[in-house]
Amino acid sequence: MTHDSHKYKSQFQVIFKEYYNPLCNFANSILRDSALAEDAIQDVFTSFWQKSKVDTIDNPKAFLFQCAKNRAFEVLRSKKKMSDYALKLEREYTDVLAIEELSERYMLKEKLFRKIAELPPQCQKILKLSKLNGFTYKEIATELDISVKTVENQIGRGLRLLRLKMATAL
Amino acid sequence: MNIDRIIGRFLLGKQSQDELKTLEQWKTDAQENLKELQGIQQLWRDSQGLQDYQDFNVDSALAKLESTLSNDKNVHHTGSKVKSLLSLKWISGIAASFLILFLGYQYMVTQQTxxxxxxxxxxxxxxxxxxxxxxxxxxxxxxxxxxxxxxxxxxxxxxxxxxxxxxxxxxxxxxxxxxxxxxxxxxxxxxxxxxxxxxxxxxxxxxxxxxxxxxxxxxxxxxxxxxxxxxxxNFKSQVTGKLIYDSVPLYQVVNDLNRHFGNKILLSEEESNFGCKVSSVFSDLVLADILQELSLTIGLKFHKEENKYVIDSVSC
Known part of the structure; x- marks a missing residue:
């Protein structure tokens, strides 16, 4: 299959769409800058297109996360922003956590994020404030002008629904 | 007993003694309840890491990448023009061989599916x-x-x-x-x-x-x-795997699910009795899971008869 064939392009697009968001979030966890993270992942995919063959890589997920990790730390070094925290993170990502485990972790986050967005509006809003913004139940109640009792109820219901959705997705 | 609320409080460890007793009873009522609570606790832990998780714009990123690659390709083609001319003789020889193969292939194509x-x-x-x-x-x-x-x-x-x-x-x-x-x-x-x-x-x-x-x-x-x-x-749902409902009356949702799954749901009461509205997105779910979700969101009750699901009532 050549790079120009329609089948190759659509295979590449499927991979891009599946991994772009979790890869950007992964890079952002290193770079702490969403614009830089997006640039880094653009570089990763450009190189992936130019130098690799989508249909010959057995595990594109591990491959892409490995490239994303390398690229993100390269960017930090080139900008001389390699802090103690970043050094510690690099060691952790290299020594402690295998890339396979890291990529699984981010793919799980992606699924959770997508499935929360599929919940009914009220459940979705409350779970997002709780899990994405880190609000307490009381803060959510104040923010949405509802009772804490309603928040507790919607958190329980939202998680029961989310479990059903995740059971099928995983 | 509102089990949703008790679960919501239990996750923060704020449940009262009475609520804890109710939850323990609910867990022992059915094996499935215990599994559900364990699954919810796992989800609660997994979703702790979602803080700061963002939704990057995949479509615009893909368009940007395609534009970069297309520019790159044009540059590459100009650079390789001389080289291409040199290999023209070789190409014409190879092309003749390919023509023969191609005609043979075309003949085969017309002979098969x-x-x-x-x-x-x-x-x-x-x-x-x-x-x-x-x-x-x-x-x-x-x-x-x-x-x-x-x-x-x-x-x-x-x-x-x-x-x-x-x-x-x-x-x-x-x-x-x-x-x-x-x-x-x-x-x-x-x-x-x-x-x-x-x-x-x-x-x-x-x-x-x-x-x-x-x-x-x-x-x-x-x-x-x-x-x-x-x-x-949702007419594209067979391809995307997604069914999206935004405040849609239940009887229309049922008709749409019948369209998607091939007439698998029977309404056992008059359509007009089902005034509830559904707001949810279902991705790559089987019908049983969708009905299970609807039982949580709008109190839908159903049972299975042979290979069809019969809707008995709703309580929204």
Missing amino acids: TVVGSNRTVHLLADGSSIEVADGSDLILADSNEKVFKLKGSAYFEIEKQENTQIEILTDYGEIIVVGTAFAVQSTDDYTTVSVSEGKVNFNIANGSFPLTAGMTASFDGQSMTVHTLSSV
């Missing part, structure tokens, strides 16, 4: 029309001009309108004649369903022709034809 799309691929026609083929489906070319196709499974068609040209799709239960429109076809061993998003198509079966316009969905199982008018938002 040609699958032009399967498993979520997009097949583009010369006039810009596109056909998206769902997972586990085959789109087979039935003439060399790409005007007649045979479909096994599901596909979504966006056909450009052209004078004096029509596309035909052949299925086990009828043929679909198209001039210019967007529509979905689901062709199974048991029935064929046609759902029109835009324009008009004719659904021809053995004893007649059914003209279908935007918003209409028709299903034929060899015996009877059922036609409904629905919102066309």
